[in-house]
Amino acid sequence: MAEFKRDIYARLSAWAEATEHKPIVLCGARQVGKTHVLKVLGRDKFESFSYVNLFDGGAKAALTGVDSVHMLLDSMEAFNGVRVRPGKTLLCIDEIQEIPDLLTLLKALREEMPDLHVAVAGSYLGMAQHEDLSFPVGSVTSIDMYPMTFVEFLEAVGDGVIAERIRNQRIETLEGFAERLERRVRQYCFVGGMPEVVKAFVEDGYQHARAVQKELLSNYDMDFSKHPRTGVDSEKVRLVFSSIPSHLARENHKFIFGHIARGARAAQYESAIQQIVDSGLALRVYRVEKPAAPLPSYRDDSAFKLYLHDVGLLAAALDLTPASVVLGDDGLTEFRGALTEQYVCQQLVAVGITPMYWSNANSTGEVDFVFAGNGAIIPLEAKAGTERHKRSLKWLCDKYGICGYRTSMRNYKEQDWLTNVPLWIVGSYFRPWLASDYEPDGGADLGPLPNTDDEG
Structure with missing residues (x-):
């Protein structure tokens, strides 16, 4: 996909560079660009990117039953071959609503590995089906993503x-x-x-x-x-x-x-x-x-x-x-x-x-x-x-x-x-x-943009 400039990237970039940070939960409707912006963040701001998408049957099987931080990191590395290193790796779980119990691990991740950057994403469409789904209040930063403005x-x-x-x-x-x-x-x-x-x-x-x-x-x-x-x-x-x-x-x-x-x-x-x-x-x-x-x-x-x-x-x-x-x-x-x-x-x-x-x-x-x-x-x-x-x-x-x-x-x-x-x-x-955190020059260029004339 062409890498369009998204304003939300400025906030994610600041989070990636912050000394203290909570795990991020990125929510939004299907196909608004959540996965793409997280992949760009992992590519540009970290030395390595450990990513799984739970819509993938193999990834879901690998993480089903995970109930501890150690088990999560071991399962992620076994599945995608990326060694997770705090401060250098972005750990990303996409479509996390497929295994809602993983959300409860976000609090433990923050407490046991505060230097590790963790970002999870989920479509409201999937997350809404789990009526008992709840974020660990106070331990994560929830961000909503919308279609391009x-x-x-x-x-x-x-x-x-x-x-x-x-x-x-x-x-x-x-x-x-x-x-x-x-x-x-x-x-x-x-x-x-x-x-x-x-x-x-x-x-x-x-x-x-x-x-x-x-x-x-x-x-x-x-x-x-x-x-x-x-x-x-x-x-x-x-x-x-x-x-x-x-x-x-x-x-x-x-x-x-x-x-x-x-x-x-x-x-x-x-x-x-x-x-x-x-x-x-x-x-x-x-x-x-x-x-x-x-x-x-x-x-x-x-x-x-x-x-x-x-x-x-x-x-x-x-x-x-x-x-x-x-x-x-x-x-x-x-x-x-x-x-x-x-x-x-x-x-x-x-x-x-x-x-x-x-x-x-x-x-x-x-x-x-x-x-x-x-x-x-x-x-x-x-x-x-x-x-x-x-x-x-x-x-x-x-x-x-x-x-x-x-x-x-x-x-x-x-x-x-x-x-x-x-x-x-x-x-x-x-x-x-x-918005108290508004910055007029917010946004970041995620790559070259294709040319177009007035007619589209």
Whole structure:
């Protein structure tokens, strides 16, 4: 696979160089790039790399029944022939959910071999099936990994200089690139951030990217049966997952159980929804009754929206064409709105934000996203083009005395009560408000990037 630049690598690199460190548990949906980034880390930051993937039958057999640090190291060396040396070796167990008992050894590894760097990875899809699965609290560092963000996508398609300006908040230098960035946002809404799809787009264009997307969606569908959660009907999981795109294609994006099947109720499908969310394949955005701190105390658990974990997969599930997404077919206005909300949600979640949304009691007024940051409550409206704000946002800001934000294809502009944040910087713009460990120049080059022109 082409070695795309991933922002998470900066954090992993700092961990590799730290004198004191806990074992890392890297989680994320299938195919978001966990394995690749750990292999790059082992190659570039350590003298040796001891790796096993428990989806491999031989590796799983070798580590089944391991119940001590000594036995683990001996079994790893016997299987892959790599001698584990603290301070020089990265020990990596991929798809650890296949032997969940190994997670209990992470605490012992830290206590008995504090100088050894240990990283384990697991897909939420597999980890979610083990209801009694728990990390040794306080003894590990858990990190979530998501699909490539828009900034990472920019670098993959050859716009690394612009990506760095976005990362470093050099907003004033971006206005001259507005037309180019608008096109890139539209491309990203079709391609998304799944690394294999981005690779296919860079190398062969839209058609190949769509083929990979369809394959991923098919694989997820099969995985629901292969990795069932105890007590959860896999057919209900499949029905919920397949209904998410159609929910987002409606004017009201709120998740309605009756849209899954006639007579469907929350009690029948809640466990299926939770499995999909735990798997990292969907993002649940709850309604808040009031945009005030502490925001979670005003959460309405009975009302929520479900987004997919990747905007490109949403476009694929809706069978949207490159012409409709990238060129902007006027006949697909409702889908552009859905893609824009999905895009914004994805960028916010990737930088550590937990977005919610606000609506009044009778759902006649709504603001797309509400979240806490910088000691304030942030209402954010997502617009597909350059349209003006909805009256709901102004009403909410006036009533609660808060400043409003809109993200759209317009350039950055601060007004009396409203700040417009361009869609291309929305994640990077709000990230410093939330993440204490944020560094503007985060990320690392994992290797040469293939060339591409504006057309992909």
